[in-house]
Amino acid sequence: MRYDIHQTTAYSYAWPVPVARHVVRMVPVDRPNQRVLSSHFTVEPEPVEWTETSDFFGNRVVHIRIETPHTSFTVHTGARVEVEPPPAVDAASGPSWELVRDTANASPDLSPRSPVHQICPSPAVPLSEPITRWAGESFPPGRPMLAGAIDLMNRLHGEFTYDPRATDVSTPPLEAFHMRRGVCQDFAHIMIAGLRGLGLPAAYVSGFLRTKPPPGQERLQGADATHAWVAVWCGEEIGWQGLDPTNALIVATDHVVLAVGRDYTDVAPIGGVVLGSGRQKLDVAVDVIPIPPEPLPVEGPA
Structure with a gap:
């Protein structure tokens, strides 16, 4: 596309x-x-x-x-x-989230795409016990990493309200979490905080959404400005997978990546x-x- x-x-x-x-x-x-x-x-x-x-x-x-x-x-x-659309991945297969956590934390790789850069707190995403506990509900023992991340994305989309007036660029993730309201930046920061709290690698992605949806489909939230979503590392074979909690979408060809970092400040x-x-x-x-x-x-x- x-x-x-x-x-x-x-x-x-x-x-x-x-x-x-x-x-x-x-x-x-x-x-x-x-x-x-x-x-x-x-x-x-x-x-x-x-x-x-x-x-x-x-x-x-x-x-x-x-x-x-x-x-x-x-x-x-x-x-x-x-x-181009990413290769198809079966969310029900792949390594467990525990294996992904252990592999990422033990990785000696320090290249830019290494998961080690995305497992620690960052300036705009401190770890938060309430967010970690909430995110942990999506990761029962042995669950495949990608399946758990998709479940977390869907829960965030279902439980939170997109509200441009509720927050601003400096709103901490915990504040938006308690309000259950915010914009794409807040949704991404909350999801990242929850994953990192469990020791799982998650990066912040900024970019664009198509502003003209295909016939019969609704316009996506965040399409009028720079958008934000999350890239989740799912192990060596599956690698990084884009998840958009604002719209409950697995990232494919509707998203264009602008920049990648630890959080919005990057x-x-x-x-x-x-x-x-x-x-x-x-x-x-x-x-x-x-x-x-x-x-x-x-x-x-x-």
């Missing part, structure tokens, strides 16, 4: 900002089952410094510095991405320092447009 992705992120400031430094993670890169065919990225006003790097997890990171006084800051990004689309005072306003617009497949050539008469 191919998509054209367009995103505009615009900040407006109450007072002019003389100097700003930003760290931007808003352009996808090649991933397993995902290939970036083209991309572009512009900002307004024009920066005096622009440096592109990749972080530890392979995310594309752009560092920019602006020294022109400005009352707005706008980022335009676009990409054409091809997404993948925040825009960070940095703004020298100024007063309030600011943020507006985000996202379009993920499916590209129809090209028709097969019609052969003429022999």
Whole structure:
């Protein structure tokens, strides 16, 4: 499946900002089952410094510095991405969650995709006994890892309400857990906290959802902005599997990965320092447009 992705992120400031430094993670890169065919990225006003790097997890990171006084800051990004469905996996098979836990904790692998980076508390996802206890209900002794993770995803989706007004970007997972309300970031953080509390590897994934669902299907929650879900490590053979607790979906071709990290702080689309005072306003617009497949050539008469 191919998509054209367009995103505009615009900040407006109450007072002019003389100097700003930003760290931007808003352009996808090649991933397993995902290939970036083209991309572009512009900002307004024009920066005096622009440096592109990749972080530890392979995310594309752009560092920019602006020294022109400005009352707005706008980022335009676009990409054409091809997404392939992951190999089919039988959730009822595979290693038990106990074996996955023990294997991950004993792994000597320190590469970016190693599970060892995703089993400990992180800045935005501390371990929480109430969340761990709740998550543990999905993992009775001997249950296959992926089956337990899917059950946890479905329980979270069924017991929690998607409510954009209930939380903000700084809301701790335990607070959202007690409210049983939040957005995709909260759902992902709660699921990650529960899995890590059991010693199971879980990563935070940011990205996009298709904004035009197939005929007869409902529009997915979170499709109007950058979305978030969870990647769960299910052992050496099955590897990382994407699960979207906001929509109770196993990630396939409706999701485009933007960045991967331990939690939101690793993948925040825009960070940095703004020298100024007063309030600011943020507006985000996202379009993920499916590209129809090209028709097969019609052969003429022999």
